[in-house]
Amino acid sequence: MERTELNTLGEFGLINRISSKFIATNPETIKGIGDDAAVIDVGDKYMLISTDMLMEGIHFDLSYTPLRHLGYKAVAVNISDIAAMNGIAKQITVSIGLSNRMSVEAIDELYEGIRFACESYNVDLVGGDTTASRSGLVISVTATGFVDKDKISYRNGAKPNDILCVTGDLAAAYFGLQILEREKQVFLANPNMQPELTDKEYLVGKLLKPEARTDIIHELHELDVVPTSMIDISDGLASELLHICSQSGVGAMVFEDKLPIEDITMLTATEFNLSPITAALNGGEDYQLLFTVKQADFDKIKNLSDVLPIGYITQNPEVELALKSGGKAEIKAQGWVHLNN
Amino acid sequence: MERTELNTLGEFGLINRISSKFIATNPETIKGIGDDAAVIDVGDKYMLISTDMLMEGIHFDLSYTPLRHLGYKAVAVNISDIAAMNGIAKQITVSIGLSNRMSVEAIDELYEGIRFACESYNVDLVGGDTTASRSGLVISVTATGFVDKDKISYRNGAKPNDILCVTGDLAAAYFGLQILEREKQVFLANPNMQPELTDKEYLVGKLLKPEARTDIIHELHELDVVPTSMIDISDGLASELLHICSQSGVGAMVFEDKLPIEDITMLTATEFNLSPITAALNGGEDYQLLFTVKQADFDKIKNLSDVLPIGYITQNPEVELALKSGGKAEIKAQGWVHLNN
Numbered sequence A, B: 001m002e003r004t005e006l007n008t009l010g011e012f013g014l015i016n017r018i019s020s021k022f023i024a025t026n027p028e029t030i031k032g033i034g035d036d037a038a039v040i041d042v043g044d045k046y047m048l049i050s051t052d053m054l055m056e057g058i059h060f061d062l063s064y065t066p067l068r069h070l071g072y073k074a075v076a077v078n079i080s081d082i083a084a085m086n087g088i089a090k091q092i093t094v095s096i097g098l099s100n101r102m103s104v105e106a107i108d109e110l111y112e113g114i115r116f117a118c119e120s121y122n123v124d125l126v127g128g129d130t131t132a133s134r135s136g137l138v139i140s141v142t143a144t145g146f147v148d149k150d151k152i153s154y155r156n157g158a159k160p161n162d163i164l165c166v167t168g169d170l171a172a173a174y175f176g177l178q179i180l181e182r183e184k185q186v187f188l189a190n191p192n193m194q195p196e197l198t199d200k201e202y203l204v205g206k207l208l209k210p211e212a213r214t215d216i217i218h219e220l221h222e223l224d225v226v227p228t229s230m231i232d233i234s235d236g237l238a239s240e241l242l243h244i245c246s247q248s249g250v251g252a253m254v255f256e257d258k259l260p261i262e263d264i265t266m267l268t269a270t271e272f273n274l275s276p277i278t279a280a281l282n283g284g285e286d287y288q289l290l291f292t293v294k295q296a297d298f299d300k301i302k303n304l305s306d307v308l309p310i311g312y313i314t315q316n317p318e319v320e321l322a323l324k325s326g327g328k329a330e331i332k333a334q335g336w337v338h339l340n341n
Helices: A011-019 A067-083 A104-121 A172-189 A201-208 A214-222 A237-248 A263-272 A276-282 A295-301 B011-019 B067-083 B104-121 B172-189 B201-208 B214-222 B237-248 B263-271 B276-282 B295-301
Strands: A029-031 A038-041 A045-055 A088-098 A124-132 A138-148 A163-166 A229-232 A251-255 A289-293 A308-314 A319-322 A328-330 B029-031 B038-041 B045-055 B088-098 B124-132 B138-148 B163-166 B229-232 B251-255 B289-293 B308-314 B319-322 B328-330
Touching: A011 B104, A011 B124, A029 B124, A038 B088, A038 B124, A045 A067, A045 B088, A045 B138, A067 A088, A067 A104, A067 A138, A067 A201, A067 A214, A067 A229, A088 A104, A088 A214, A088 B038, A088 B045, A088 B138, A104 A124, A104 B011, A124 B011, A124 B029, A124 B038, A138 B045, A138 B088, A138 B138, A163 A295, A172 A201, A172 A263, A201 A263, A229 A237, A237 A251, A237 A276, A237 A289, A237 A319, A263 A276, A289 A295, B045 B067, B067 B088, B067 B104, B067 B138, B067 B201, B067 B214, B067 B229, B088 B104, B088 B214, B104 B124, B163 B295, B172 B201, B172 B263, B201 B263, B229 B237, B237 B251, B237 B276, B237 B289, B237 B319, B263 B276, B289 B295
Parallel strands: A045 B124, A088 A124, A124 B045, A251 A319, B088 B124, B251 B319
Antiparallel strands: A029 A038, A038 A045, A045 A138, A088 A138, A163 A289, A163 A308, A229 A289, A251 A308, A319 A328, B029 B038, B038 B045, B045 B138, B088 B138, B163 B289, B163 B308, B229 B289, B251 B308, B319 B328
């Protein structure tokens, strides 16, 4: 029998291969695979469903990830997907695979983080599954939420001249990960060394305990502004912007000097001899929202402190970065290689 | 720091410990943890959500589980949970953790089974997650479905004198597992031996490719009969009946000679020197529905070929088996020890 290796296909190739074989037939199914959440018609509103699976050794390293933060993050990233459809999450289910080496106290810590996230985002834990695992901790979270039918934002609605906005600074989580990986190596080499995290709490915090930007969704609802397209930044600004542009059939121009990057992120990039712009484009795990609005709507929201314009949508299908130096660069997807998706 | 081992708590102890710390606060959340599916008020109807996680080495053994059947089963068991609330599943999400040793062709086989189940049960695959796994295949499925508000069946509605029914024969999947495990040992001892499955296809089929009994749910709807309580048999008749009785505050009397067990199951039990009754009570993985109906409603459904009365509900809280020999035995839960849940 023929054997094709998985890595020849890549993640998006695999998703396309799978989804091409499935056709939704129920009239309630409005949108299946291909956006931040599935969309189901439940009468007056749309219900949104999003799911993520986190695996030990792939998505998190328990040697530097507190279980409480891990529980919080597992919930937040799913709520972020519901927010990316302009919806508000209401319920989650949490399934966990537990190895025998996990104590009851460790499980309590994990669920304490989950509970804290439930309170923080006003969502109810309504179900799940618990099972043994032969291979480390597995956490699978599904979130459900609602959105008014006339307020939903898909990835595919961006139009030329729409303003491209992001809801906060980028690349901090990427450098948080670099720092924790460095300190882990230092610790492995000499277990008496204490980790040097002074001044880096901001970056480490952005990685370990990201927040879903439901606050922005509430603000947009209050101002009666519906983004023409929206996505959350889990894989990096470049990858997410390319999703919006390809699904909307448009291009974009992003201004390098508008990319929001904190001073501590800039400093740390220098320390690691890495480009902060590359990290902002490809770093991932920022969990900010990236969205487009009509120019008239932008006027309504431009005074919100966390709505940061970084560029605009173009008819021309190229997706480009206008450099500070005056030139332009093509924005490309990083492809299969994920930091820590 | 104190350390309590997980096995001192047991699965249900862990679930109780977790759920006691979570209180649902959204008015749409009608029922959280504690039934076959969560219940959410979406306006005219209730939406049901159920989720299960299957781990290689815990829930399935790829040495004798065809991937196509595994995909089908992963979907069917979640649809069975929706059916156990008297609902009809409409959508699923599927998240998979894949090890590098899985080829693209193997993944195709798995999704072929998922697709076949989607067609068979008329559900849409609407989302999911794909990720790498360091430790074998992980499949996490979430199903959503709907039920009219006046037709929902919880575990807690059984009343004294209700008739206890099951939708098909028991213990076949248990002996299917025994056979496959035996043939695996034979093969490991001598790889030239061919598996001896003659006459055992029925049992092996019940294990590898169980069906969700949505057919019964449609029949109940047509006859306008709403079970006073319902659950699906994943852990064994005893465990499920005890859930119904404890949540309803009732007892039950089950007749040994009414337990539906096929001849081939009886024969195989003799071959393995095991009690077919014990297997029916504790074997698990049958995925039949266990439900109670009022006596007047039983008259409406008693001619359905797959509605099999096995006992009745009692005011007296004991849960007992009336033996063919004339005596009685207490029906106990098997507790933490799962065959292959």
